[in-house]
Amino acid sequence: MQGTVPGRGRGLPGSEELRNNGVVKNVGEAPQEELATGERSTRNRVARSILDHGPSTVSDLAGRLGLTQAAVRRHLDALVADDVVQPREQRVYGARTRGRPAKVFALTACGRDAFDQSYDKLAADALKWIAEREGGEQAVAAFARARIAAQAGAYRKAVEAVGPEQKTEALAKALSVDGYAATARSAPHPHKGEQLCQHHCPVAHVAEQFPQLCEAETELFAELLGTHVQRLATIAHGDGVCTTFIPRVSKTATNASASTAGRNPA
The missing domain is CATH 1.10.10.10 (Winged helix-like DNA-binding domain superfamily/Winged helix DNA-binding domain)
Incomplete structure (x- = not known):
């Protein structure tokens, strides 16, 4: 935050x-x-x-x-x-x-x-209240998904405006606008894909107690990028950077997905 x-x-x-x-x-x-x-x-x-x-x-x-x-x-x-x-x-x-x-x-x-604020404590207290009164961890997860969905409009627009090879970079730039200081880079060999790195997390202190916030964000990345992604590290868990691995989607898979888009799988 x-x-x-x-x-x-x-x-x-x-x-x-x-x-x-x-x-x-x-x-x-x-x-x-x-x-x-x-x-x-x-x-x-x-x-x-x-x-x-x-x-x-x-x-x-x-x-x-x-x-x-x-x-x-x-x-x-x-x-x-x-x-x-x-x-x-x-x-x-x-x-x-x-x-x-x-x-x-x-x-x-x-x-x-610039001075001390209690926003982190307020947010954590609110989520505890939701968990205790409104359905436990599932209620917190629902809140986390709704929260990230409300932010997703700008991210979706940025990703949809570029080609497949620029989507991770576009997402990183959109996240940076919201204060995540995000970058995209090639994943270390031998992995084939990219790493989305968020060098700052505005909600890290709250996410330490409620990992549902990180999970909802990861689900959104997968949806926006059209592929399974893997969260490798998070600031909330004590890592220096939130790192998400995005596997490289082959052109064959992309074409196959495009050719079946809109079809009834039955």
């Missing part, structure tokens, strides 16, 4: 460092000089303070973090450029005083998503 947001340039720390500070997504890579001076760590503290205390003025942040207002403004400028926070007019309740109200800085949707 999830990834890296490219092209940000200056942002919060990388995913591992962020995770240690209660943040799980990478919102950009900082220049080397920022790494050396601790700029990223301080910038993360600024964003975290806004998360914990709500929209904040420069003065609020400087007081909470023990920084100068000039330093806070510098970090806020970088966070605004990275779409982590956004400035807005402060709401005034009651009679207005003279002068413009102080500007406050609030997290954007992108900035909020």
Whole structure:
């Protein structure tokens, strides 16, 4: 569930460092000089303070973090450029005083998503509820098939738009659009076929508990590619990459399938 947001340039720390500070997504890579001076760590503290205390003025942040207002403004400028926070007019309740109200800085949707979320736990809890109340593993499997079917439209369109030899590559590109970072390559000798590799799985943590999600995905691949496929490895089971073997379909078999398409097998 999830990834890296490219092209940000200056942002919060990388995913591992962020995770240690209660943040799980990478919102950009900082220049080397920022790494050396601790700029990223301080910038993360600024964003975290806004998360914990709500929209904040420069003065609020400087007081909470023990920084100068000039330093806070510098970090806020970088966070605004990275779409982590956004400035807005402060709401005034009651009679207005003279002068413009102080500007406050609030997290954007992108900035909020950078911090810990409970989506994986929510999804796992929902599937547990389905299993307990609605029919056990079969109910979870039905949900998994319905979920992947809802995503299948774009995959089907991509695969049907190319010839047989390009179908795996087309599927990989379509999966990558949905965040799976997928690639297609020839299978190692002596196997005759291809390997579809998914280098990221947005639902890996939930799939650890509910393998029906992986099984439904594998069934869809077989349907889209028109051949039996074999799942060799999954991220959910601790492997580095989800790997699916797709055997090469011979032209004879393809022609035979085409010649019998639409016929009643009886």
